[in-house]
Amino acid sequence: MSEFVRLCALEDAPRQGAVTEMQAGGRAICLANVDGELCALDNLCPHRQGPLGEGWVEDGAVVCPWHSWAFNAKTGDGVHDHGMRVDVFPLRVEGGEVLIQV
Numbered sequence: 001m002s003e004f005v006r007l008c009a010l011e012d013a014p015r016q017g018a019v020t021e022m023q024a025g026g027r028a029i030c031l032a033n034v035d036g037e038l039c040a041l042d043n044l045c046p047h048r049q050g051p052l053g054e055g056w057v058e059d060g061a062v063v064c065p066w067h068s069w070a071f072n073a074k075t076g077d078g079v080h081d082h083g084m085r086v087d088v089f090p091l092r093v094e095g096g097e098v099l100i101q102v
Helices: none
Strands: 004-009 019-024 027-034 037-042 056-058 061-063 070-072 091-094 097-101
Touching: 004 019, 004 027, 004 091, 027 056, 037 091
Parallel strands: none
Antiparallel strands: 004 097, 019 027, 027 037, 056 061, 061 070, 091 097
């Protein structure tokens, strides 16, 4: 298993209910703040490769800004199409840094 790498400073993480795009380990990451908990998902929507990090949080899911496909922020499972999913990455906060395992 790969080790944890720095994603961002905790102060640069999105506020509650927001998402942002970041890079870690050569991957585009969608960092979401769902009810005060940070979640890290693959940034590409499997539908049309839309940028999830430019979307929004709704009912515990990250919603793609292109066609409103939604993915559970904790599991990556598609909300409306259960055959679709995105990768979810383990993360932790240490010493004011958000670390991710990619």
